[in-house]
Amino acid sequence: MSRRSLLRALGAGAAGATLAGCGVPAAFVEPGDRAGHDSSATDHTLHFANWPLYIDTDDEDESKRPTLDAFSKRTGISVTYTEEINDNDEFFGKISPALMNHQQTGRDLIVISDWMAARFVRLGWVQEMDRSKQPNVAKYLDPQLRTPAFDEGRRHSVPWQSGITGIAYNRKKLGREIRSTGDLWADDLRGRVTLLSGLDESFALLMQGNGVDITRWTVDDFHAMCEQVEKRVRSKHIRRFTGNDYIKDLATGDVLACQAYSGDVIQLQADNPDIEFVVPEEGAELWAESLMIPNLARHKRNAEKLVDHYYEPEVAAELAAWVNYVCPVPAARDVLASAKDEETAALAEDPLIFPDDAMRERLAIARDITSEERMDFAKKWNGIVGL
Numbered sequence: 050m051s052r053r054s055l056l057r058a059l060g061a062g063a064a065g066a067t068l069a070g071c072g073v074p075a076a077f078v079e080p081g082d083r084a085g086h087d088s089s090a091t092d093h094t095l096h097f098a099n100w101p102l103y104i105d106t107d108d109e110d111e112s113k114r115p116t117l118d119a120f121s122k123r124t125g126i127s128v129t130y131t132e133e134i135n136d137n138d139e140f141f142g143k144i145s146p147a148l149m150n151h152q153q154t155g156r157d158l159i160v161i162s163d164w165m166a167a168r169f170v171r172l173g174w175v176q177e178m179d180r181s182k183q184p185n186v187a188k189y190l191d192p193q194l195r196t197p198a199f200d201e202g203r204r205h206s207v208p209w210q211s212g213i214t215g216i217a218y219n220r221k222k223l224g225r226e227i228r229s230t231g232d233l234w235a236d237d238l239r240g241r242v243t244l245l246s247g248l249d250e251s252f253a254l255l256m257q258g259n260g261v262d263i264t265r266w267t268v269d270d271f272h273a274m275c276e277q278v279e280k281r282v283r284s285k286h287i288r289r290f291t292g293n294d295y296i297k298d299l300a301t302g303d304v305l306a307c308q309a310y311s312g313d314v315i316q317l318q319a320d321n322p323d324i325e326f327v328v329p330e331e332g333a334e335l336w337a338e339s340l341m342i343p344n345l346a347r348h349k350r351n352a353e354k355l356v357d358h359y360y361e362p363e364v365a366a367e368l369a370a371w372v373n374y375v376c377p378v379p380a381a382r383d384v385l386a387s388a389k390d391e392e393t394a395a396l397a398e399d400p401l402i403f404p405d406d407a408m409r410e411r412l413a414i415a416r417d418i419t420s421e422e423r424m425d426f427a428k429k430w431n432g433i434v435g436l
Contacts, residue, residue, distance in 0.1 A: 076149045078173040078344055085153065085345035093126045095351040097158045098140075100338070101132040103210070105371035116367050120358045126351050137165040148174040148344060157346040158355060160209045162338050164249040167199030167417040170206070175341040177204045182353055185360035189378045193409060194337055198264070199417045207356050208337035210312075210368075211375035213326075213401070213412065214245075214254050215333040217295075217309035221323035222302055230258030230329045233306055239286045243298060243307040244278070246290035248430040253334035253415035254308060260331060263415040271426060279433050290434045299324060311401040312374035326401060328411050335412040337377065369402055376402055 097117075107113035117128055134140045140161065144154045149172075161169070169175045180187050186207055200206050218227050227233070233242050245251045252274060253263045259277075261270045281287045288304060296313055298304035300321060314326040340359075342352050358364055365378035366385045370393055376382070386397035400408050418426055 076172055078148070078151065080173065082151060083173060083176050083344040084349070085347060087347065087349045089348045089350035092348065093124075093351070094129065095126055095158065095348045095355060096129045096131070096156050097352075097355065098131050098133050098156045099160045099209075100134045103132075103160070103372060104130070105368055116359070116364050119364070120355055124351075124354060124358075126354065128355065134160065137162050141165060141168070144343070148172070151345070153345045153347065154343045156343055157348040158352040159341055159343060160338050161341065162249070163197060163199065163206070163336055163414075164417055166206050166339050166341060167197075168420070169341060170200050171420060174344055175205045176344060176346065176349060178207065178342065178353055178356065180204075182350070183207075183357040183360070185357045189360050189362060189365070189380050191377045191379055193335065193412065194377055194414075197337075197414055197417075206339035206341050207360075208339050208377040209359070210372055211335060211337040211377050213311040213328060213333050213335055213375060213404075214250060214308060215311065216254075216306060216327045216329060217299055217314045217317070218306035218325055218327070219299065219302060219321075219323050220325050223305045227306055227325075227327050228330055230254060230331055233258075234281065234286060238306055239284075240288050241303075241305040242286060243288050243291045243295050243304050245295070245308045246292060246434050246436065248427055249418065251308060252418075252430070253413075254329070256415075257332040257334070257413070258329065263332075263334065263413050266416055268422070271422075272429075275429055275433060282433060312372065315373040315399070315401055328408050330411070332411045332413055335375070335414050370396055373402060375404065379403065 104114050105116050107115060114130065117130060121127055140159075144156070144159075146152075147154045166175075190203065190207070191211070194208050194211060195203055197203070197206075216227055216230065216233065220226065223238075244255075252271065253266075255274045255278065256263055256266055256270050259270070259274060278287070288298075291298065291307070293313070295304065295307045295309060296317060299307055299309070300317060309326065311326055314324060317324045340356050342349055346352060359368065360378055362378055362380040362384050365376055366381035369376040369378075369381055370385060373396075382397045382403045386394055388394040396402055404412065
């Protein structure tokens with residue numbers, strides 16, 4: 050199961066999207082109103098909300114989470130860990146009433162995709178972290194992830210895990226290599242290609258295929274991409290738009306090539322070595338799902354300690370070995386390389402966990418869709434996708 054979010058429709062998230070898109074004045078929280086009373090000094094607890102299957106578990110007892118248990122043992126802080134985030138928009142709808150009404154959410158730490166994190170930052174719904182108390186984050190955070198446009202200096206967010214949106218394909222069944230996004234549109238792939246249904250998940254890679262610098266894409270770039278996709282839908286070149294079910298399509302051979310997430314492909318390759326993942330020559334999107342501390346969190350200091358715990362290279366390595374996404378702590382690579390277990394040590398050489406320099410040159414973090422753009426863009430894209 051992938052932890053990456055899927056925008057299937059405006060659906061339950063429509064209210065939240067409208068709120069952010071229209072910039073409702075009452076929703077914005079001023080900086081001075083974001084912090085609550087921090088009980089961390091006397092109350093050694095913490096509530097951490099995350100996605101399913103996004104943390105290491107013990108092989109013999111799935112209720113145990115080694116890296117989290119080690120934190121509690123070392124600090125004395127008891128962590129209530131809930132796997133309650135299944136979709137960014139759904140979670141937005143769950144906690145937005147509290148945040149917009151200046152109430153506690155009951156959570157001290159959450160993990161959301163950066164495009165949604167941008168919305169939280171714009172609305173002033175998350176607190177700035179104290180980096181002076183997070184030496185590991187300051188020292189070990191991947192330089193390529195330090196300066197997203199939505200959160201200058203990563204003051205309000207810290208990547209939990211990162212990943213790449215690229216192309217996956219079955220090389221044996223296709224009988225050739227795919228090297229660029231343009232290769233998806235070859236005649237022999239007509240009806241055997243899928244794209245991701247979510248606007249935020251899809252648009253960057255498709256624009257990169259047009260040679261666009263996604264760090265500064267324009268409205269014209271967006272509409273040009275949409276016109277191309279519409280044309281390929283009408284010609285039936287694109288089989289369909291998918292959520293995580295592209296995994297099944299690719300595994301069964303119903304689809305030969307598709308947009309895909311790097312972490313999913315690592316898991317697919319374990320069962321089918323013919324599946325390959327490509328960072329196209331024109332580039333691919335580097336994204337992250339980030340830790341954030343909601344307004345009025347009762348255990349902010351405890352939350353900051355937990356964030357910093359996961360940036361210790363040894364801890365980051367243990368987590369990376371389990372989730373198989375791009376590790377936001379490059380120093381964890383040396384830890385894995387020194388592992389006695391050969392399979393674990395081999396992860397250090399996997400460019401989908403630790404991208405090499407050549408791959409990094411082709412990775413970029415996309416400019417976020419602004420609140421002013423989102424409603425019109427979502428309407429346009431969902432009309433194409435059929436949502």
